[in-house]
Amino acid sequence: MILVTGATGKIGTEAVRLLAGQGLPVRALVRDAARAPQDGSWNGIEIAVGDLDQPDTLDAAMTGVDTLLLISPSVPAQEIAAIDSAARRAVKHVVKITNHKATADSPVDRRRDHARIEAHLKASGLAYTLLAPNLLMQNLFLVTPMIRQTHGFAMSAGDGRFGMIDSRDVSAAAAAVAADPTGHEGRTYLLTGPELITYADVAAELTRALGQEIEYRRLTPDQHREEMVRAGLPEPVAASNAQVFGLIAEGDAAWLSDDVATLTGHDPRGLRTFVTDHVTAFK
Ligand SMILES: NC(=O)c1ccc[n+]([C@@H]2O[C@H](COP(=O)([O-])OP(=O)(O)OC[C@H]3O[C@@H](n4cnc5c(N)ncnc54)[C@H](OP(=O)(O)O)[C@@H]3O)[C@@H](O)[C@H]2O)c1
CATH class of the missing domain: 3.90.25.10 (UDP-galactose 4-epimerase, domain 1)
Structure with a gap:
């Protein structure tokens, strides 16, 4: 089972659709089930209602999950709660959307936030892959x-x-790694x-x-x-x-990077x- 957070956002919506299109078991974490696409593109997809701001809503969604595709508005407390829940539920691999210039001393607050989350993910002992879009x-x-x-x-x-x-290519790269994380452990891919x-x-x-x-x-x-x-x-x-x-x-x-083509087999x-x-x- 693959759990996608930020599933109603730009990257997540399409990633859920692509994973389901491959016949893979996918679960979309949403705050409000009414925000799931109503155009039929998510037909048959399992929806888990949960809030990244309420950590006690996450363990149920994480149950039976092998791979977590972690997308959020880059709020450290939210992603750290999801990582901790993944560790409790013995998730095998986390694919995180991050920022290429994420460092602890970045002048940009959201880059420092991503650096904090990455440090927590690395310290968790979970296998992970980082995807950094332009x-x-x-x-x-x-x-x-x-x-x-x-x-x-x-x-x-x-x-x-x-x-x-195009965020559709970020979704495609994320879906490719989430579908089969073997060989992507500990790797960072730059998506352009x-x-x-x-x-x-x-x-x-x-x-x-x-x-x-x-x-x-x-x-x-x-x-x-x-x-x-x-x-x-x-x-x-x-x-x-x-x-x-x-x-x-x-x-x-x-x-620029060639990583989208490497991961998806098609040019961005x-x-x-x-x-x-x-x-x-x-x-
Ligand atoms: N935009 C860029 O140019 C860019 C470039 C590089 C990296 N990134 C990274 O990409 C990530 C954002 O991806 P995106 O653009 O696809 O996201 P997005 O379109 O902004 O969507 C955010 C998603 O997070 C969900 N969310 C927000 N608060 C939540 C909560 N408390 N609990 C559960 N879900 C919550 C939203 O759900 P609702 O529908 O309920 O609001 C939505 O699904 C960030 O980490 C950002 O740093 C973005």
Whole structure:
């Protein structure tokens, strides 16, 4: 049995679907069963209702599980609770979505958080595999209202390049490892798209697909933080996001890897495929 947490999120939803599509026994941990996809793509999938903030709800979901695909909003207490439950229930392998730049002394809080979780996982004695994606293309859905209203979007990533990945390829890589973790113990895989791009490239691709000019407006990190707060993000989240975008401007996300193809046997999708597949979301 494979248990997927964060199962209703960008990476988890598709990972659950792919695992079930291979005929593997899969259980999706959700806070609210009503948030499971209603389009039939999860038909026949076992749903376990549990909350990562309530550790006593996790052991039942973890019972009989061989492999845990651990995805969360990167809150240490949540993932540590899941790891401890996995250890109590003798789970054999944990596949964790993490951050490539996770270190205990990172200036970015969410990277320090991932480093804490990784340290706990390594100390648990459980076999594990770490998957570290570059920026997700699906993050672009956050700016769809701005694109619709202003025919453009604003970011503070300057002309920094990044190896942006379609989250469907993260899901495919995660499903491949979770389906058969043998040989992946103790390994870290870096998951990226096929090319380094900038937000100017994103604007150009949207312009092509939508048939109208989409502008990339360059902000300073301070302006970007203020804009995100105005859009409703809590101040600490906005500050952390702006900090990351400032780092991206300096080349922090300009890394590529072949690991998606190695794990899945197919090349990762490029930006054009993502935009073409989702063009109606931007209209
Ligand atoms: N976005 C990026 O560019 C990027 C890049 C690299 C790494 N990552 C990493 O990817 C991970 C996030 O994956 P994602 O983008 O697929 O997630 P996501 O779309 O943000 O979804 C978060 C998931 O966590 C669930 N969740 C939140 N709180 C929960 C709780 N208390 N108990 C149970 N479930 C809970 C949510 O469930 P509900 O539906 O109930 O809210 C949802 O299924 C993070 O570790 C992040 O650091 C992201």
